[in-house]
Amino acid sequence: xxxxxxxxxxxxxxxxxxxxxxxxxxxxxxxxxxxxxxxxxxxxxxxxxxxxxxxxxxxxxxxxxxxxxxxxxxxxxxxxxxxxxxxxxxxxxxxxxxxxxxxxxxxxxxxxx
Amino acid sequence: xxxxxxxxxxxxxxxxxxxxxxxxxxxxxxxxxxxxxxxxxxxxxxxxxxxxxxxxxxxxxxxxxxxxxxxxxxxxxxxxxxxxxxxxxxxxxxxxxxxxxxxxxxxxxxxxxxxxxx
Numbered sequence: 494x495x496x497x498x499x500x501x502x503x504x505x506x507x508x509x510x511x512x513x514x515x516x517x518x519x520x521x522x523x524x525x526x527x528x529x530x531x532x533x534x535x536x537x538x539x540x541x542x543x544x545x546x547x548x549x550x551x552x553x554x555x556x557x558x559x560x561x562x563x564x565x566x567x568x569x570x571x572x573x574x575x576x577x578x579x580x581x582x583x584x585x586x587x588x589x590x591x592x593x594x595x596x597x598x599x600x601x602x603x604x605x606x
Numbered sequence: 607x608x609x610x611x612x613x614x615x616x617x618x619x620x621x622x623x624x625x626x627x628x629x630x631x632x633x634x635x636x637x638x639x640x641x642x643x644x645x646x647x648x649x650x651x652x653x654x655x656x657x658x659x660x661x662x663x664x665x666x667x668x669x670x671x672x673x674x675x676x677x678x679x680x681x682x683x684x685x686x687x688x689x690x691x692x693x694x695x696x697x698x699x700x701x702x703x704x705x706x707x708x709x710x711x712x713x714x715x716x717x718x719x720x721x722x723x724x
Binding site: 525534535536537538539582586588591592593594595596597598599 | 638640647648649650651652655663697699703710711712713715716717718720
């Protein structure tokens with residue numbers, strides 16, 4: 494089955510700096526890669542996603558890049574703010590194959606003032 | 607739109623008792639719902655896929671006789687943890703799939719249920 498690795502497990506940045514979280518996946522057939530933000534005790538919230546036929550996608554301060562050949566994708570957050578502090582999960586899915594999400598291990602992001 | 611609720615939000619029970627958790631899609635019909643378990647500081651692990659009107663499909667290592675899933679309607683799936691033990695204490699999250707999309711049927715997550723077994 495699919496395996497998703499995520500690094501780093503914790504990330505501390507100063508407010509205004511950029512944060513980068515990286516994930517690798519094992520199944521070359523996976524074709525959709527969402528990113529979720531989860532605050533403590535809350536539900537995961539989809540923040541951005543990318544399809545396998547796209548190399549990069551941006552939404553304001555958040556961007557995701559995908560390298561299909563290397564089977565890795567990254568989340569980039571620019572101009573970080575304290576409210577960005579949360580746990581971020583990458584995930585992969587093979588659409589049409591039961592739509593089962595495989596989550597990465599998570600990154601605890603802390604944005605310090 | 608695409609709101610998913612869970613009930614209860616928090617439950618504490620004694621070891622050996624059974625606990626039922628409800629997952630509802632409030633403003634859409636969900637033919638497929640998913641149940642996840644999340645231990646503290648860990649990722650979400652898929653337990654089972656619940657399809658309306660049919661038996662749930664369980665992931666490897668998940669005991670189907672312990673975690674009973676019923677998807678009786680297009681808006682409700684229930685997870686019953688039978689004979690709960692302290693090691694079952696976890697955050698249980700459901701998601702409901704919004705169908706009819708051309709590429710990907712997005713999953714919307716419920717707010718989760720914190721189960722503590724004493």
